[in-house]
Amino acid sequence: MKLLRLGSPGAETPVVLDGNGTAFDLSGLTADIDGAFLSSDGIDRTRAALDEGTLPVVETAGLRVGAPVARPGKLVCIGLNYRDHAKETGAAVPLRPVVFMKDPTTVVGPYDRVLIPRGSVKTDWEVELAVVIGRTARYLADPAEAADHIAGYTISNDVSEREFQLEYSAQWDLGKSCETFNPMGPWLVPADEVDDVQALGLRLAVNGEVRQDGNTKNMIFDGAYLVWYLSQYMVLNPGDVINTGTPAGVALGLPDTPFLHDGDAVELSIDGLGTQRQTFINA
Known part of the structure; x- marks a missing residue:
């Protein structure tokens, strides 16, 4: 389903x-x-x-696909959650999750166009497993309890402007919260229908050329741990979304790889969770 x-x-x-x-x-x-x-x-x-058998069939041809969750109250992101990504960016492997917030109004559909911000020269891609909260989570006892608070999983492209993120401020927000910077979807798959969420392949290609090819088994902090950890510092409400980090292969970590430009096409997928495709255009 x-x-x-x-x-x-x-x-x-x-x-x-x-x-x-x-x-x-x-x-x-x-x-x-x-x-x-x-x-x-x-x-x-x-x-x-x-x-x-009480639901009416709907014809989907020609209809736009929106983000699978409407109006997330919070969009919480985890940075440097794959060892290979930390290594490629020159960062130390974190001992605790690196947490930042992203404006939830950045969420758009999985096939919507993404706007390259005015003045941007370093717009980057990040395929990520997204955890969707199904029950209010506060001060959870352990990651095992946290698993019961996860409604399901989907895909996020945590688009980032690296100059805004890393050179303009001590915070990451400026490079993370630009308009349309979080395509999500296409589907929300219920948690109990994903056999092993920590063994999913993640892939991303730019103009048909593979840039990222990772697996959630290589996450430093898994999804349930992140829900438990975050619940110690904030209340997670139903419909909130956690972007759990990206594997290696972003432009920031590839010195000879160009950042995104007007007209570039990005396609990303996660096993069992579907595929996204966006065209990037100048704002």
């Missing part, structure tokens, strides 16, 4: 794909796929409705 949202920005329809790829309209069950849906057993209610 895969949850997605189809339609123009701000007017998406909630949809579920069954195991055969048939799309069903969830509008009679929920207004949207958001925190309220996730916290009210929306995934289980969707499964029950699929089993009962």
